[in-house]
Amino acid sequence: MFGLIVVLLGIVLVGYLIVKKYYAPWSLLLVGLILLLIVGLFTDTAIVTGKKATNSWLLDIVQVVTNISSSTLAGLGLQIMVISGFADYLDRIGATKSFVKICAKPLEYIHSPYTLLAISYLVGQFINIFIPSAVGLGVLLMLTVYPLLMAVGVSSVSACAVIVTASCLDLGPASANSIVTAKLLGTSAMEYFLEGQLLIGSISALAIAVSHGLIQKYFDKKDLASGRLTADDFKLKSELIAASAKDKQPDAPRFYAILPVLPIVFLFIFSKFCYTGVKLQLATAMFLCMILSFLVDLLTRRKLKECIANTKAFFQGMGRVLTSTVSLIICAMVFAEGLKLSGGIASIISWAASMQNTGGVVMLVVMCALLAIASILTGSANAAFFAFNSLLPHAAKAVNWDLIIMACPVQLVSGIARSMSPIAGVTIAVSSIAGLSPFEVVRRTIPVMIIGMLTAILSSLILLG
Structure with a gap:
């Protein structure tokens, strides 16, 4: 019971701080340290064991941060x-823009509004494999x-809903969550992508694509009839046209579109x-592709100083990612360590495992529900997954x-x-460009994403089991 109370306390505290928009990494770290302090004060559980222990339970709490930081950064x-x-770097030289333009080009030949909507999602999800942001x-x-x-008659809110969800599956070996999962599985990110994620x-x-086509069409008709949408919501705003004209990414030759694909190609070949x-390790592949991209840019532009400046x-x-994603990983892992050492997570896992025949399904549903709630509250798939991924092997x-x-x-x-x-970075960015409320956009994404969740869970049980 003690462990369950500590886990509940930790989750409630983190949820409160993040909902109140406190800085997420330090919120996770602070609550993690509090949980470790409670464990040290009220239990006999060793916080750090082995050669890295300080021989002082109070200092061991800080040692946890050191141990996690050193292993994660390396x-x-x-x-x-x-x-x-x-x-x-690819953004700076215009390669990303060229890649997206080429991938989006075939969409110009589709004139059925909601067919285009559904296919646009698939194109966006494909691009996400190479552009993980x-x-x-x-x-x-x-x-x-x-x-x-x-242009083909889709409402602005429907279009934004599709674009917000274009990266929802977090696919590909370049995804941070994919790398973490591959590490748990003891395999490479490419092997995890091809043998698990891809199917x-x-x-x-x-x-999700089919659901978008049907659900957004339904919402557009319903909201137009009720007055929630007007004819103006189906017209492209001049502000967006101006934003497109001021796009900061430079134009680049079309063949630059191959550069974002290079890491996946090398990781597959080797x-x-x-x-x-x-x-070929993932980091080595990225350094190699960086060098090759620089050489391509140098040979194309023939301006040494400018190319080096890029x-x-x-x-x-x-x-930038050290101060955001990597710091978030470290702080989330400290939080997870506090949850685990409290014993509450072990109790929950034991409870689910005790259910005959259905224990595995219950466990999966519990873990998915936990991650879904955490992702919605934090607006970050990384924060949620980094905090709780270490529980998966035990489960x-x-x-x-x-x-x-x-x-x-x-x-x-x-x-x-x-x-x-509604507080996810992509939701806020896309909504602000279109001049919409993030809550109006997620009203359209929620039913589609629920279908996506159920599909992911059921297909995993059937095909991976």
């Missing part, structure tokens, strides 16, 4: 920082796909699916499941739930 943190740096992708789609949707993600994406003679974006991107082991059956749907659900949050 491994997972470096991978995420290099991915972010490379993405920012939800906000960055959302902004680019607002400048390329949004005008197309408005379940494809089925979920199809279900894997068990193609050639195993060379072992590489500053790479290191700025690494620093799967308790019900004798392969870890991938538990991990894959939970990881996908965390991203899906983010698209239901």
Whole structure:
């Protein structure tokens, strides 16, 4: 009972702080430290064991932060920082913009409004594999796909709902959550993507695309009839046209579109699916692609000083994600450590495991519900997944499941739930560009995302089990 009370206290405290818009990383860290302090004061549980222990339970609380920081920065943190740096560099030289333009080009030939809507989601989700930033992708789609949707008669709120959810499945080896899941599974991010994510993600994406087409059409007709929408909501606003004209990303040659694809290509070639003679780590692949992209840009522009100046974006991107995503990972892991050491999580897992025949399904539903609530409250799939992913191996082991059956749907659900949050960065960015309320947009995303969640869970149980 003590452990359950501590877990409940921790979750309520974090939820309160984040809902009140306190800085999320420090909120998670602060509550994690409080939980560790409670464990140290009221139980005999060792907070740190082995050579890294300080021999003082009070100092061990701080040692937890040191241990987690050192291991994360050297491994997972470096991978995420290099991915972010490379993405920012591609933005700086215009390669990302070229890639999105080419992918969106075929959409110009589709004139059925809600067919275009559904296919636009699939195109956006495909692009997300190569551009893992939800906000960055959302902004680019607002400048390329949004005008197309408005031109064929889709309402602005429907178009925004599709764009907000374009990255909902968080697919691909460049995704931070994918990298974390792969680490849990003891495999590479590419292997996890091809052997787990791709099948379940494809089925979920199809279900979401069809749902968007049907549900947004229903909402548009209903809201237009009730007066919630007017004819002006189906017209492209001049402000967005002006924003498109002021797009900060430079134009680049069309062949630059190949540059965002290079990391996936190299990771696939040098894997068990193609050639195993060379072992290529994710961070190494990103550094390699950065060097190749610089050489391509240099040979194309032939302006050495300008091309070297552009590489500053790479290191700025690494620093930016260190202060956001990587710091969030570390603080969330401290919070998770406090939850685990309290014993409350073990009690919940034991309770679910005790249910004969249905224990595994109950466990999966509990984990998915926990991640969904956390994602909606924080507006971040990363914050939610980083905080609770370490519980997945224990949950799967308790019900004798392969870890991938538990991990894959939970990881996908965390991203899906983010698209239901009015405080998610991508929701706020897309809504502000279109001049809409984030709450109006998530009113359209919630029913579609619920269908996506159910599809991800059911398809994982059937196909991965």
